Structures are given as C-alpha cells and as structure tokens.
Amino acid sequence: MSGGSNRILKGFLEERWKGIRPVLWGTSLKEEELIESIYKGLFNLTAEEPGRPVGGEA
Amino acid sequence: MKRFDLIVIGTGLAGLTAARTAIGIGAKVLIVGRGMGALTLFGNTVDLLGEIPPATEMAEGITHWIAAHPEHPYARTGWEGIESAITAFRELFPPPYPFAASGRGNSLLPTGAGTMRPTWLTPVTMAAGAAMTPSETLIVGFRGFKDFQGDTVSLHLKCRGVVLSLPRYGLEGLTAPALARLMDETSFRERLGESIRQQMAGERFIGLPAVLGLRDPAAVLKTLETVTGARVFEIPMLPPSIPGTRIFHRFREELIAKGADFRMGHPVSGVMVKDGRCAGISIDNPPLVAEYRADRFILATGRFLGGGLWAEMDRIIEPVFDLPVFQPGERGQWFGERFFDPEAHPIHRAGVLTDADLRPVDAAGRVVLANVRAAGSILAHHQAIEEKSREGIDIATGFLAAKRALAS
Known part of the structure; x- marks a missing residue:
C-alpha cells in the first residue's frame, strides 16, 4: 500500500504530459516549471526505481 | 534622478543575496522586483546538491562533482565561493531561528507527499x-x-x-x-x-x-x-511557503535597515544601453515611468516562472536585456518522452551563459554588456529541480556577482 496514492499521482502526471508536451511554450511552459518544481523538486517524486538508495519514497 | 552603485533586478534569493552582499561592501543599492520571488513559493531549506549521498562529506562531494560538471554555475564559484556565501547567509539567521546542517553531508527530511528528500541546511523548525x-x-x-x-x-x-x-x-x-x-x-x-x-x-x-x-x-x-x-x-508542503516567506522578510528587513532602496510590484519596462554598457533602467509605475541609473547591474530574474526567461514557439529569449540564451536544440528536443524521464528535460539546461565573472556572453564567448552580471537560476547548465541545488546556486552566484560587480 505504501506509495499507492503517489503512484496514482505519477500516473496522472504522465497522462497530463502526453497532452501538454506538444504545446509547451509561453505561459504553459511557466506552468510546467511550477508543476515540476512542486512534484520533482519539493516532493522529490522520481521515476519508479525500487530500492533507490537516496531519498525518494519511504 | 537618483544614481546607484548597483541595481539588482529580481527579488528572489539570488537577487536578495546580491543586494545584501553589495550593501555589506558599502554600496548604494536599488533592488527591483515584479513580485515577491520564488522564495515565497518554494523556499524551505537550503539545498546545495541533493544528489550527493548523505554519507559523503559535502565539501568533498561537491568538489568532485564540480570537476565533472565544468559548465555548471558551481564551477564559477567553486566550493570556496559556495562556503563563503553560505556562511554569510547563516549570519543573517542567528539563534533562535538558525539554519544548520545536521551532519557532514546531506540529511533526509520528510515532505508533504510523504517522501524523503535530501537537503543541506534546515531551519531550526525542521x-x-x-x-x-x-x-x-x-x-x-x-x-x-x-x-x-x-x-x-x-x-x-x-x-x-x-x-x-x-x-x-x-x-x-x-x-x-x-x-x-x-x-x-x-x-x-x-x-x-x-x-x-x-x-x-x-x-x-x-x-x-x-x-x-x-x-x-x-x-x-x-x-x-x-x-x-x-x-x-x-x-515542507505545497506553495505558498511560510518558511520561504520568513527568509524573504528577514532579507528585506536587513536591506531596508542598511539603507537599500526597494521598488516592488512593477516590471522593468526598458533598459538604456550604450557602447556595450547599461546606463539605466525604467520601471513602469502607472501612470509614471521612473528611470534609475547605476554603474553596475545584476540580473537575477529567475527562469520561466519568474519571468527571467520566456519561451516563444521556437526560441527562448531573455526579456530585460535581450541577452543571448543557450537553448538545447529546437522545441521538439526541449522535453523528454515521459514526464518522469530518468534524465531532466533538456530545457532545464537553457539559460544565460557567462564568463568567469558572471558577465553574460554570446555563443562565441564575447562579453555582451560589460557592467551587467547574471545570477541565480537564470544561468545555463544547471538542473536545479533534479539536482536539488536551487538555494545553493542562488546564494553562491548572487554573492559572487555582487563581489565581482563592486570590484570593477
């Protein structure tokens, strides 16, 4: 169960990426930087890597 | 018209650090910003380089890492530059609200997503x-x-x-x-x-x-x-950030007490450039346009979110001085296939290239404006989000830009 809802969140972010990637410039690129700063930066969510030695999911 | 020794554009951690460093040298400083800066969104702890494993001593880890990343902003400051800048930052936060490292290397702190995240200095409350x-x-x-x-x-x-x-x-x-x-x-x-x-x-x-x-x-x-x-x-949790707002308030309090001028809430609308130097900037403050002149300028306007960089459909521009911007190929090459690619999206390496003095240069390495320096996340060839280096880059390059600017 651990990491369950973060897996759902990551799935959502991947789906969102498919739609937004073709139009990333201007203001949508600003928003993209905000999203990455939160989920990858602040929350340290990463691609699934079981047993990562540093940080990542508990 | 007031004339300043230095005008800093940007009120994030890089701009605030540059302004405070210059004030400490005795300069007459103006700091201008459109908003409150990224501190109030993401400021929590002070990251230097999260990818150094916690068991590794920080000075040693970063020194080796810099040798392998000669284009990174840290290669401009070196470990010594990072260390002096961080020491100055810590002096701004004496007890009872100090920032400290919990060991010789990174520590892991819990986040608002229930993950663990590496960082270097934490405020006493964390x-x-x-x-x-x-x-x-x-x-x-x-x-x-x-x-x-x-x-x-x-x-x-x-x-x-x-x-x-x-x-x-x-x-x-x-x-x-x-x-x-x-x-x-x-x-x-x-x-x-x-x-x-x-x-x-x-x-x-x-x-x-x-x-x-x-x-x-x-x-x-x-x-x-x-x-x-x-x-x-x-x-640490979703923006807005209360701990980052504390950092912003502390800097502002110190800068105002030491006589710096603040102009917040209005964008820089124009620059006066002549013979390869900047003479002044204008700030829209409707219905007026105010002009400010200075001998030196530091550009610390952040990346896309802060407005320091702007992406058109096929190229990235720097809106204030129209500086040359390094960009990784065409737009199709800016992003990876997946949101969580193992490598950072190439666009994160985009930014302003500089000489060793943090003066912006063109693709041939020629200095563009002799009395302008760039600091913080606007610089090219870092990946602050993945590296966990945001505050370290801001503090170290803001400090260096001010020292170099005032030495010239």
Whole structure:
C-alpha cells in the first residue's frame, strides 16, 4: 500500500504530459516549471526505481 | 534622478543575496522586483546538491562533482565561493531561528507527499525531521486544510497520523498564511499543543505542516515542544511557503535597515544601453515611468516562472536585456518522452551563459554588456529541480556577482 496514492499521482502526471508536451511554450511552459518544481523538486517524486538508495519514497 | 552603485533586478534569493552582499561592501543599492520571488513559493531549506549521498562529506562531494560538471554555475564559484556565501547567509539567521546542517553531508527530511528528500541546511523548525523514526512519530494534519494531507503523509512515512479540528477554526478553506498568523498567537498555539498532547501515544516526534508562524517561529516551536514533551518539526508542503516567506522578510528587513532602496510590484519596462554598457533602467509605475541609473547591474530574474526567461514557439529569449540564451536544440528536443524521464528535460539546461565573472556572453564567448552580471537560476547548465541545488546556486552566484560587480 505504501506509495499507492503517489503512484496514482505519477500516473496522472504522465497522462497530463502526453497532452501538454506538444504545446509547451509561453505561459504553459511557466506552468510546467511550477508543476515540476512542486512534484520533482519539493516532493522529490522520481521515476519508479525500487530500492533507490537516496531519498525518494519511504 | 537618483544614481546607484548597483541595481539588482529580481527579488528572489539570488537577487536578495546580491543586494545584501553589495550593501555589506558599502554600496548604494536599488533592488527591483515584479513580485515577491520564488522564495515565497518554494523556499524551505537550503539545498546545495541533493544528489550527493548523505554519507559523503559535502565539501568533498561537491568538489568532485564540480570537476565533472565544468559548465555548471558551481564551477564559477567553486566550493570556496559556495562556503563563503553560505556562511554569510547563516549570519543573517542567528539563534533562535538558525539554519544548520545536521551532519557532514546531506540529511533526509520528510515532505508533504510523504517522501524523503535530501537537503543541506534546515531551519531550526525542521531540524527534528532529520532525526525522526517512523515508529516514534505522530503526523498532525488539520481538518479543512487541503494543502497538507496528513493521512497521506503518515501512510507513506509509515507513521501514526491524526487530523485535528482546530480549537477555533474547524471550517473549510484554511490557508497556510492564515494558519501561520494564528500560530503567532500564544494562546492559540498553547491550545493546539494541548490538543496534540491528548492524541499522543508515547511518540517522541511530532510532524506538522510548515505553518509554525511568521513572526517568531522559534517561539511557536518552543511552546509546542514544551506542551507536548516531544520534538516538533515542520514538513515542507505545497506553495505558498511560510518558511520561504520568513527568509524573504528577514532579507528585506536587513536591506531596508542598511539603507537599500526597494521598488516592488512593477516590471522593468526598458533598459538604456550604450557602447556595450547599461546606463539605466525604467520601471513602469502607472501612470509614471521612473528611470534609475547605476554603474553596475545584476540580473537575477529567475527562469520561466519568474519571468527571467520566456519561451516563444521556437526560441527562448531573455526579456530585460535581450541577452543571448543557450537553448538545447529546437522545441521538439526541449522535453523528454515521459514526464518522469530518468534524465531532466533538456530545457532545464537553457539559460544565460557567462564568463568567469558572471558577465553574460554570446555563443562565441564575447562579453555582451560589460557592467551587467547574471545570477541565480537564470544561468545555463544547471538542473536545479533534479539536482536539488536551487538555494545553493542562488546564494553562491548572487554573492559572487555582487563581489565581482563592486570590484570593477
């Protein structure tokens, strides 16, 4: 169960990426930087890597 | 018209650091900013380089890392430059609200997503997070406070969690600034501490969202620790950031006390450039346009979110001086296939290229404007989000840019 809802969140972010990637410039690129700063930066969510030695999911 | 020794454009951590460094040398400084800067969104701890493993001593880890990354902003400052800049930063935060490293290397702190995240310096209100163990920790959330899901955090961290109805405010729609202001009231935090104590089952650590007051967070921490008998820590969470707002307020207080001029809330609308030098800037302050002149300028306007860079459909521009911007290929090459690609998206390496003095250069390496320097995340060839290096780059390059500017 651990990491369950973060897996759902990551799935959502991947789906969102498919739609937004073709139009990333201007203001949508600003928003993209905000999203990455939160989920990858602040929350340290990463691609699934079981047993990562540093940080990542508990 | 007022004339300044230095005008700093940007009120994020890089700009604030540059302004404070210059004031310390005795310069007459103007700092201008469109908004409050990224500190109030993401400021929490001071990251230097999260990818250095916690067991590695930081000076050694970064020195080796710089050797392998000669284009990175840290290669301009070196470890010595980082260390002096960080020492100066820490002097701005004496006890009771100091920033400190918990060991010789990075420590891991819990986040608002229930993950662990590496960082270097933590404010005293977060320090216990690096020492907590799941079985001895209680995570406390607040009913109606949607920016911090205490039950998700406790689930992922494998801790026990409770969601409290606050003594006075059990309603929907609580915000971080509202909670922080409540914490500033002694009676509120005493009652909160008592509510937490009643929920405890022998835990030695209490984790709360990072809202422990704006005015005197150390006093909030002390009250909660005294009432609960446990070590209390703040957990970084979604923007806006209360801990980052504290950093911003501390810098602003210091800069104003030392005589710096602040112009906030209005964009730079034009620059006066002549013979390869900048003579002044104009700021839109409707219905007026104000002009400010200086001998030197530091550009610390951030990346896309802060407005330091702007992406058109096929190229990236720097809007204030129209500086040359390094960009990784065409737009199709800016991003990876997946959001969570193992490598950072190439666009994050885009930015302003500089010489060793942090003066912007063109693709051939020629200095563009002799009296302008760039600092902070606008610089090319870092990946601050993935590297976890945002504050380190801001502090080290802001410090270096001011030293070099005033030496010329």
